[in-house]
Amino acid sequence: MKVISTEKSQVLATRVAHALKTTIVDVNYSRFPDGEHYLRAGELDDEMIIVGSVVDNDALVQLLLLIDACDSSKNRLVVPYMAYARQDKRFHPGEPISIRAVAHVFSHGVSDITTINIHDKEVLKYFSVPAKDISVARDLGAYIKTMDLDKPLILSPDDGALAFAEQVASVGGWDVDHLEKTRLSGVEVKMAPKQLCARGRSVIIVDDIISTGGTIATATGMLYNQGADEVYAACVHGVLTGGAYARLMASGIRDVISSDTIERACSKISAADRIAHALTTH
CATH class of the missing domain: 3.40.50.2020 (Rossmann fold)
Structure with a gap:
């Protein structure tokens, strides 16, 4: 088991790897001239802990690419901050339930999903794999x-x-x-x-x-x-x-x-130990 992360969750992911007494995988990120994302991961395990907060649309795409790169049914996904979670209702005809759309795509290629203090736990029902929310x-x-x-x-x-x-x-x-x-x-x-x-x-x-x-x-x-x-x-x-x-x-x-969960200068506490405990407790 190894840990891998998106570009904007490197610090938290490294702390999670330390808490789990395992290693973090190096990933090279770049873009093609037309703006498309590209990444290449280092040596992977059969079971990967994929850590990535969806802080913006770039992070969302990177997370989807990481899931596909790891390419194992044993992948476990940790999304510390889940953007779109507050878009959980349809107020007008023609609007999407955005968190449902995001949950659907994140449910492929992983065995389970962990979130942290998601805005409303009710949205966990949109994932088609086991999903749990933990609190810090x-x-x-x-x-x-x-x-x-x-x-x-x-x-x-x-x-x-x-x-x-x-x-x-x-x-x-x-x-x-x-x-x-x-x-x-x-x-x-x-x-x-x-x-x-x-x-x-x-x-x-x-x-x-x-x-x-x-x-x-x-x-x-x-x-x-x-x-x-x-x-x-x-x-x-x-x-x-x-x-x-x-x-x-x-x-x-x-x-x-x-x-x-979102890496800022004012990030004075870490969610790493809670995540590690959640991943090792069934």
């Missing part, structure tokens, strides 16, 4: 514990993410709540913890994904106005599109914490 919520909690904050308040940006926030908070037995929006007028909205007070506290806003960071940036300013001492942002998948990191820091966020 407790790893986020473990990192927060090392920050040695005094009675931190863990907040989710809405009630839909409250279960995730509760998993994070369970590590330290911390208070947990979710932000509630109150519309004050046609243009003015107030956000505050639904039940608990932020005054004099270290607040960590946690979510599975931080994409544009707009909601968290707005909430941060309001939390400071409500007396919060400091505000942090933590997530599993740091998509951080459209200048999101700078937007968060400009809002007064003390630090942004993410995992290495």
